[in-house]
Each structure stands twice: as structure tokens, then as C-alpha cells.
Amino acid sequence: SSELTQDPAVSVALGQTVRITCQGDSLRSYYASWYQQKPGQAPVLVIYGKNNRPSGIPDRFSGSSSGNTASLTITGAQAEDEADYYCNSRDSSGNPCLVFGGGTKLTVL
């Protein structure tokens, strides 16, 4: 079982705002990172650290964290944002091992 918990599925109307959450004890100690994965493709990093976007990631993607919960927010969701989203962080043991959440399937209506 995953140490990071995500809702399996979330939907959003085109152009609206959606928040995808990730819960786990390790998030009280370590920042999460977020990955987007489209069918048949490798994951792509979209958010890391406090709220950092790699080059090429649209600014409609943002991240935040509070307590044991990390959140990925998409402001003005586009059709191309429909994908699976995974959070990732260090595990709660403090070792340099990582753990993924179970993933959230985002549907843009």
C-alpha cells in the first residue's frame, strides 16, 4: 500500500480550476513533486518543491502544501491537461527512498 494517498479520479469543466491532493505523513517533513502522465507516455515533472515549475510547464499549474497534504492546482484547465497525475516524496522513514501516490485520473469535461 502507498504511503501517499490520492483520490483515484477527479473531473473539471473546461476552463475551470481543479485541485488534486496528496496526503501522507512524510509530507509534514518533505516537499512533494508532481508528475503528469498521458497514455503511452513517460511521466513529466510539472511541479517540485514549494511551488516550482520546470521550464515549459504552463503557469496554470501550481503547487502548495499544508500539514500532511500537498496540492496541485490547475487554474483554467485545458483539454490537454487530461491525464494521470502522481505525487511523489521521500518516504516517512527519512531514508533517501521515494514513494508515489496511487495517482489521480483527471478528466476535463
Added chain:
Amino acid sequence: EVQLVESGGGLVQPGGSLRLSCAASGFTFSSYWMHWVRQAPGKGLVWVSRINSDGSSTSYADSVKGRFTISRDNAKNTLYLQMNSLRAEDTAVYYCARVNRAEQLVPAGYYYYMDVWGKGTTVTVSS
């Protein structure tokens, strides 16, 4: 161009072995920790293993500990995953990923993120 290319996947019988490779280019491979991540058909991402920049330190998920060995050859810019005693549940796409370590101030410590991924190589364990 920064790139990771996995190879070595294929069909193997239960109990068999396979060695995956991940060729890195476009960056100073010897400066980065590297990880393997896998994804079973229709399932989510699962972290498998990591190795530090000079290969002196490794970690494994409990599900593969004692069966898989991660290693690297910095002279060849290549990461490896030796997989022994393979089981049906090891069937997955295996990705290698470059990892960055960054300092966080509150709380103090380090976090990690995978900024470059390969396209993956498929391993199928079946008789």
C-alpha cells in the same frame, strides 16, 4: 539534448534474469543520483531503486530487495538494473529517471524530484 534511453526489456520466464540499461546523454551523468521506477499494466508508478552519483550507496523497495541490483558505470554514462528471480508481478514498464536533490529550509532537510525520464522498457515475466 538531455536524454535517457532504456533498453534490455523483453519476455522472460518466472525465475529468470534480465539486465536493464539506461544510457544517459546531454548532461554530466556522474553528478546525478539516478532512480528506477516501474509501472505495471494499467497501474500506477512505483519507485524501485536509487543509486547515488558515485555508486557507493543504493536503496531498494521492499518488493525487490535481495532480487534486484542497481549499478552504474559513469565512464559509460550508463545506469543498470540487474533483475534476478523474476516473478509475474515484476511485469511492468521500467523507467529510469534523473533525480535532483534540493535543500528545504522549513523543515530543514532535502527533498528529491525526478526531472528527466526515459521512455521506458517493457519487461514481461511469463511462462
